[in-house]
Amino acid sequence: MEKVTRLSAEKAVVIFTANIDCPMSHTVTTLFSGLGVGAVVHELDKDPRGRDMERDLARRLGRNPPVPAVFIGGKLIGSTDRIISLHLGGKLVPMLKAAGAMWL
Structure with a gap:
């Protein structure tokens, strides 16, 4: 869908959630905030x-519910499990730096 594509490119990190009070959405947004990343939610x-x-995100991710869905540099990265896996593997911060979301 055009709207998801347009919104996902508006900043280095964009997170789609169903509700910010969702524990998984809270975990992801808190992680990025703790890293000093100002994500658009x-x-x-x-x-x-x-x-x-x-529905568009569910098709792209191949899962339901599809949120939270995280885009970095306009590219769909995944949901909570993928983000946490990247972070624990030391790959999230370099990805964020490459997208211009972090400078340190």
């Missing part, structure tokens, strides 16, 4: 086209 339950975007 789109709460799909508050967007009139949120259901359409959620």
Whole structure:
């Protein structure tokens, strides 16, 4: 869907959530915040086209529910499990630096 593609490229890190109070969404947003990354968060339950975007993300990720869905540098990286795996493997920070989300 064009809207997801457009929104996912508006900043170095973009996170789509169903509700910021969701534990998985909270975990992901807290991780990025702790790394000093100012991610843009789109709460799909508050967007009139949120259901359409959620279906598009489910197709892209191949899972339901598809949120949180994290884009870095405009590229879909994945959900909580993928982000945590990248972080624990030491690959998330270099990815963030390459996308211009971190400078240290």
